[in-house]
Amino acid sequence: MRHVWARLMRRLAWGMIVVVGVATLSFVVAQILPGDPARMMLGPHASAADVARAREIYGLDRPLPVQYARYWARLLHRAPAPGNAPQERARHRSCAALGAGLHLDLGYSLLYRKPVLDLLAAKIPRSAELALGAVLVQLTLGIALGALASARPGTSWDDAVTGVSLLGISAPTFLVGLLLQYVIAYKWRLLPLDGYGTTGAEHLRSLVLPSLTLGVFGSALYARLLREELGSILAEDHVRTARAKGASPARVLVVHGLRNALVPVATVAALELGTLVGGAVVTERLFRWPGIGQMTVEALLNRDAPVIFGTVLFTSAAVVAATLLLDVAYVVLDPRLRR
Amino acid sequence: MTARGASSPLRRLDGSPPARPAPGKAGLRPIPQAWARFRKNRPALAGLVLVAALTAFAIAGPRIARWDPDASDFTLLRTPLGAPPGPSAAHWLGVDPLFRDVFARLAAGARVSLAVGVAATAIATGLGAAIGVIAGMSEGTRTGALDVLAMRLVDVFLALPPLLFVTAVGVAVGRTDAGTVLLILGATGWMSTARLVRARTLQIRALDYVAAARALGAGSMRIVARHVLPNLGGTLVVVAAASVAQMILGEAVLGYLAVGIPPPRATWGRMLHEAEPYFGNRVSLLAMPGFAILLAVLGWNRVGDGLRDALAGGRDGVQRPLARPRRLPLDVMLAGAAILLLALAAPNQVAAPLGPAPDREVPRRGGVLHVATFANPRTLDPALAFDEAANPLLGLVFARLVTWDGEGHVAPDLARSFTVSPDGRTYTFELRPRALFHDGTEVRAQDVQRSLERLLHPRTPSPASSMYATIKGYAAFHAGRADHLEGVRVLGDRLLAIDLDQPDATFLPKMTLGFASPVCASAGLAAEAHGEAKPCGAGPFRVDAWDPDKGVRLLRHEGYYAPGRPYLDGLEWSVNVPFTAQRYRFERGDLDYVTELSGADRDLYLASAAWSRLGRWTVHAQTNAIFLNTEVAPFDRREIRRAVAFAVDPAAAARMRADVIDADRVIPPTLPGPARTEPMRRHDLAAALAAMARAGYPFDPATGRGGWPAPIDYLTVPDTGDQQYAEIWQQQLARVGLRIRLRLVTFADFLAESQRRHTAAMGRSGWSADYPDPSDFFEPILSSAAIQDEGSDNVSFFSDAELDAVLARAHGEPDPGRRAALYLRAEEIVRDEAPWIPTHGTRTYELWQPYVHGYAPHPVLKQPFAGVWIDRGEAPDLRPPGAPR
Numbered sequence A: 001m002r003h004v005w006a007r008l009m010r011r012l013a014w015g016m017i018v019v020v021g022v023a024t025l026s027f028v029v030a031q032i033l034p035g036d037p038a039r040m041m042l043g044p045h046a047s048a049a050d051v052a053r054a055r056e057i058y059g060l061d062r063p064l065p066v067q068y069a070r071y072w073a074r075l076l077h078r079a080p081a082p083g084n085a086p087q088e089r090a091r092h093r094s095c096a097a098l099g100a101g102l103h104l105d106l107g108y109s110l111l112y113r114k115p116v117l118d119l120l121a122a123k124i125p126r127s128a129e130l131a132l133g134a135v136l137v138q139l140t141l142g143i144a145l146g147a148l149a150s151a152r153p154g155t156s157w158d159d160a161v162t163g164v165s166l167l168g169i170s171a172p173t174f175l176v177g178l179l180l181q182y183v184i185a186y187k188w189r190l191l192p193l194d195g196y197g198t199t200g201a202e203h204l205r206s207l208v209l210p211s212l213t214l215g216v217f218g219s220a221l222y223a224r225l226l227r228e229e230l231g232s233i234l235a236e237d238h239v240r241t242a243r244a245k246g247a248s249p250a251r252v253l254v255v256h257g258l259r260n261a262l263v264p265v266a267t268v269a270a271l272e273l274g275t276l277v278g279g280a281v282v283t284e285r286l287f288r289w290p291g292i293g294q295m296t297v298e299a300l301l302n303r304d305a306p307v308i309f310g311t312v313l314f315t316s317a318a319v320v321a322a323t324l325l326l327d328v329a330y331v332v333l334d335p336r337l338r339r
Numbered sequence B: 001m002t003a004r005g006a007s008s009p010l011r012r013l014d015g016s017p018p019a020r021p022a023p024g025k026a027g028l029r030p031i032p033q034a035w036a037r038f039r040k041n042r043p044a045l046a047g048l049v050l051v052a053a054l055t056a057f058a059i060a061g062p063r064i065a066r067w068d069p070d071a072s073d074f075t076l077l078r079t080p081l082g083a084p085p086g087p088s089a090a091h092w093l094g095v096d097p098l099f100r101d102v103f104a105r106l107a108a109g110a111r112v113s114l115a116v117g118v119a120a121t122a123i124a125t126g127l128g129a130a131i132g133v134i135a136g137m138s139e140g141t142r143t144g145a146l147d148v149l150a151m152r153l154v155d156v157f158l159a160l161p162p163l164l165f166v167t168a169v170g171v172a173v174g175r176t177d178a179g180t181v182l183l184i185l186g187a188t189g190w191m192s193t194a195r196l197v198r199a200r201t202l203q204i205r206a207l208d209y210v211a212a213a214r215a216l217g218a219g220s221m222r223i224v225a226r227h228v229l230p231n232l233g234g235t236l237v238v239v240a241a242a243s244v245a246q247m248i249l250g251e252a253v254l255g256y257l258a259v260g261i262p263p264p265r266a267t268w269g270r271m272l273h274e275a276e277p278y279f280g281n282r283v284s285l286l287a288m289p290g291f292a293i294l295l296a297v298l299g300w301n302r303v304g305d306g307l308r309d310a311l312a313g314g315r316d317g318v319q320r321p322l323a324r325p326r327r328l329p330l331d332v333m334l335a336g337a338a339i340l341l342l343a344l345a346a347p348n349q350v351a352a353p354l355g356p357a358p359d360r361e362v363p364r365r366g367g368v369l370h371v372a373t374f375a376n377p378r379t380l381d382p383a384l385a386f387d388e389a390a391n392p393l394l395g396l397v398f399a400r401l402v403t404w405d406g407e408g409h410v411a412p413d414l415a416r417s418f419t420v421s422p423d424g425r426t427y428t429f430e431l432r433p434r435a436l437f438h439d440g441t442e443v444r445a446q447d448v449q450r451s452l453e454r455l456l457h458p459r460t461p462s463p464a465s466s467m468y469a470t471i472k473g474y475a476a477f478h479a480g481r482a483d484h485l486e487g488v489r490v491l492g493d494r495l496l497a498i499d500l501d502q503p504d505a506t507f508l509p510k511m512t513l514g515f516a517s518p519v520c521a522s523a524g525l526a527a528e529a530h531g532e533a534k535p536c537g538a539g540p541f542r543v544d545a546w547d548p549d550k551g552v553r554l555l556r557h558e559g560y561y562a563p564g565r566p567y568l569d570g571l572e573w574s575v576n577v578p579f580t581a582q583r584y585r586f587e588r589g590d591l592d593y594v595t596e597l598s599g600a601d602r603d604l605y606l607a608s609a610a611w612s613r614l615g616r617w618t619v620h621a622q623t624n625a626i627f628l629n630t631e632v633a634p635f636d637r638r639e640i641r642r643a644v645a646f647a648v649d650p651a652a653a654a655r656m657r658a659d660v661i662d663a664d665r666v667i668p669p670t671l672p673g674p675a676r677t678e679p680m681r682r683h684d685l686a687a688a689l690a691a692m693a694r695a696g697y698p699f700d701p702a703t704g705r706g707g708w709p710a711p712i713d714y715l716t717v718p719d720t721g722d723q724q725y726a727e728i729w730q731q732q733l734a735r736v737g738l739r740i741r742l743r744l745v746t747f748a749d750f751l752a753e754s755q756r757r758h759t760a761a762m763g764r765s766g767w768s769a770d771y772p773d774p775s776d777f778f779e780p781i782l783s784s785a786a787i788q789d790e791g792s793d794n795v796s797f798f799s800d801a802e803l804d805a806v807l808a809r810a811h812g813e814p815d816p817g818r819r820a821a822l823y824l825r826a827e828e829i830v831r832d833e834a835p836w837i838p839t840h841g842t843r844t845y846e847l848w849q850p851y852v853h854g855y856a857p858h859p860v861l862k863q864p865f866a867g868v869w870i871d872r873g874e875a876p877d878l879r880p881p882g883a884p885r
Helices: A002-032 A035-042 A048-057 A065-077 A085-093 A116-151 A156-170 A173-187 A202-231 A237-244 A247-279 A280-284 A291-302 A307-332 B009-015 B033-041 B042-064 B102-138 B143-160 B161-174 B177-189 B191-203 B210-217 B220-256 B268-274 B283-312 B330-344 B390-397 B445-456 B473-477 B507-509 B578-588 B599-607 B638-649 B652-657 B686-693 B718-733 B749-752 B775-782 B801-812 B814-831
Strands: A074-077 A094-101 A102-105 B368-372 B400-404 B410-412 B413-422 B426-431 B488-492 B493-498 B543-545 B551-557 B569-574 B615-619 B622-626 B660-662 B712-716 B739-742 B762-766 B836-848
Touching: A002 A065, A002 A307, A002 B143, A002 B161, A035 A048, A035 B033, A035 B749, A048 B686, A065 A074, A065 A307, A094 B390, A116 A156, A116 A202, A116 A247, A116 A291, A116 A307, A156 A202, A156 B220, A156 B283, A156 B330, A173 A202, A173 A280, A173 B578, A202 A247, A202 B220, A237 A247, A247 A291, A247 A307, A247 B143, A247 B191, A280 B578, A291 A307, A291 B161, A307 B143, A307 B191, B033 B042, B033 B283, B033 B801, B042 B102, B042 B283, B102 B177, B102 B191, B102 B220, B102 B268, B102 B283, B143 B191, B161 B177, B177 B220, B191 B220, B210 B220, B220 B268, B220 B283, B268 B283, B368 B445, B390 B543, B390 B551, B410 B413, B413 B493, B426 B445, B426 B507, B445 B473, B445 B488, B445 B493, B543 B569, B543 B599, B578 B599, B599 B836, B622 B749, B638 B686, B638 B718, B638 B814, B638 B836, B652 B718, B652 B836, B712 B718, B712 B749, B718 B739, B718 B762, B718 B836, B749 B762, B762 B775, B775 B801, B801 B814
Parallel strands: B368 B569, B712 B739, B712 B762
Antiparallel strands: A074 A102, A094 A102, B400 B410, B413 B426, B426 B493, B488 B493, B543 B551, B551 B569, B615 B836, B622 B762, B622 B836, B660 B836
8 A cells, every 4th residue: 555655656746847847848938939028918019118118017027037936936925914905915916825824826917917827717617628528529429439330340330430530530620610610500500609608508508519529539539449449359368258158249348348448548538638628729719618728829929928837837737637547547447457 | 450241240259269369479470471461451452552542643743733833823813702713624623712723732732741641640650659668668677767757758748838849849940841840740749659559568568478478588679579569550550540630730730830831832731721711612622632631541541450450460350351342432432422512512602681771860779789809809908908809999988088080080089179289289188078987977187197197107018108208208207207297287177288399290199099098097097017907988888897708798888978879778799709600690690790701701791782782891001011121131232122012013912812902102091191193113023123133133034044042031920811922922023033931930939030130031011000190100110210129110120311301300290281292202212212012901891780870981990889870670680589689
């Protein structure tokens, strides 16, 4: 037991290093890229004098190490004593109280002039919903199609699944989205064109098309991976034994086949989760879904360092968590890996 | 491919001996045996034929094609529906949005896309497999550190935002090409394969017979070669087949991130993306490259499956029957049918207007106007906002002291009247008696003073402070040395005087800008660097709600100074709405006004008799141009600059896009200025060639010899508009011996590079009017004062003593006639010295529902909805029940 804990702790420590390292790297790279954040804030018409003034107001004229150090100093700090002057309270407007007298602070976005924490708090749940929807689509469609093809190998079903999944693999996301939106939302009026609605029901209905759009590629890939995997597993000895013992074809497929075949699907699904959360830019734009993908891109294009740092901190933590979960999932899915 | 041919595979597997031997019993087959086996595999052979055919197309296609894939056929005209012309005897598959032959481009694109798709897949999959195997084999052994290292590397690459990585690589290598694309695609595509392969390796390693092999003394290398690799084949083939398509598409995405293969080079992915706006009226432009990609994927997938079967004697069906006589290639047929459906889709006609237009011209009160934009205003603080998205909203929420009338003259707004002192240095404004802010307080002279001081406050990060630098005491106040702005004097509750240091003909126009709007006291003494005060002004509408992800809801300001106005109860202003969705919404009546239709949709409306009388073109007060850096070769030579001016022909662009209008001078046509009797600049190929000869670089168009010896980089952004124009100029400049290479960079890089001294030789430029005055088109961009080493607004680094003198005189000149003459001289100097070649202006099409009344596009103000009312007449509401209203 202690061994397991030690391993987990080691992984967590590594995870922290990765998160901090990647966030730092992003911060530094974003700062040394050409392009002036003050200019991006003020637009191409602003005069050089006005840009210089803004640079001063936002502290962008300070050397990079100073900016970076100030950033970390703010990230976790002690909360001010209660009952302070309003001015002091205003200084902590961008903070989230963590309890135990600590504040978490990601600073202000240069572009949106809002606390980065507020922006993330508003967008991350939306991104998570979309990613979840997409994963649901991918796994349902992918497993169903993959199982269908493997249950009837060599038949027209199999070929049709191959055809459909190759189509899904080759289709660009923007085209899938445009088509779905055109046919289902515009022509047939079955679902909202875009947005995320106000009530829970509207919200769910709005989620369908973006999830499908985002999930098509994964569904196709998982169907192919699963079929490949199932094909070989169903030929293994233990499956033959199960059949010989009179297990029904369905039981063989699900219990003996699927469970083992899910390892590669789980691997890719877990790794792609980060992409689904942070990289759904095309889908978010097409369906006006307010996720963090678009915000990250905007921040990068406009050199909005606090937002870059904040989103990367979050997405890298999500990636690290996903890979950690993945290693746990391996052990659950494949007992042979338990050592 | 799994076992085929039996009616129920499960039954067959039950009844017969295992079709596959236990995993990994055999290693890879020798090549001759493998080929013999591959040859018998019909689907695989069909795939090989497909791949061979595509390769042949890539090799021979460009020779068969009758056109240069990168050359536009400028003789063509758009179809009545606004699309590029379709298939004809001359152009077998039609032409693309730039009137280039689609067949020739498909063939040329095959070379790049097939090579990139396969090579990048090989790099990414190979890298992933190698790292995965090494990690999997070292896990838990003495070399376990390798596993930890590899997996953390996976984490890092997954966590790093791809855009950041991509931009960094782009900046590091400078010019991007196919090599960069391979590097980026390979470096960002290996991670899942590595994890997948590692997981698989762990599984295989744990198998009994592998352990047995190890016990018998087999080394790691041998285990990898005989057991691991053969078992990985199937998974790798699946991953690689998916990857080929992703790489072909990814190449185009990199193009949009400014690190792709520079245009005009055709690639399938780029063709797809460039056709996106034609989703509405010419889907075949999308279907053709899409089909090409699909064929490549089908072919490679089948070949991959066949190779796996042929090479691996592994667990996957050695004795499995392969031949499948008389079976339909269902995968190919299905894919083909889907694409055919797409290709044959008819142009999507627009629906008829909703209800007839009643002819009553009596304003009605009530109703909500629905408007949408794609852009999203970053801020609604008038002291900070500069973006196009905020501009019309600010116009509705914040009234100014003065505004523009329908003829383009400065007119009273919150100020009932204004006077200028004879020396042109003091402006006096008398405020209206009954003007209220949205918070109910009266608009007084003190509020105007407070608002101006807020704009110019040392702590306000405004993009426009220096515009008001002529106000007396500006320097002291802006530097924080004075408590008040000396030049702004309150003479009474409704009387205000502003003193200037020197006469300034542009002062009143500047007072019409949103920056100078009076704001409520709640806005504070300085605009907040962080956070945002609730927008509160004295305009016809007040902000009721603002959700940055949805839009802005405006309600009528009952205290607006004009009695009875505005007529509307409010506006529902949606943001982030893509162009195609705007059309869908407009057609349903969910939008009452649109101006951001995609080019294809707009042309459909223009072609519709029922609609065309309802819309109107609005010309922007904007000039797009090519900047030529007068300090960088070859444009430090005046004659070469003049050659560019003569060679560029905006009429070609106007032929391809309905929203382009020729520009022959700096000042756009909508602005007051010198008379336009004679064209200022004309297109003249012979004159361009003569100028090249005078410069000492004669060019012979017949042989293509001569001209400037080195390629010249043209700096622009990867945007559908700017990139298209750049590709047109590139073709035109090639005719006079100037070989242009397009250098696409992101907007931030573009600004940084173009505004840095001695850096960019040429590129896109442009200026839109802050206020409709000719001075705004010369001083900020072409005067010596605008030159800086970094962040220079004068990107041509053009310094001309006469121009500076003319501009200085014109700035303070009160007489319109004399002023126009001075600007005419300025135009001539810019034409003759050619540092900045005006190429084109743009216009947008505004369209509104028949029940929207009282709207007229304004020469200066954007979308002035204050005078609009809604009258549906007796016509029934035709929108479906439940549609949001």
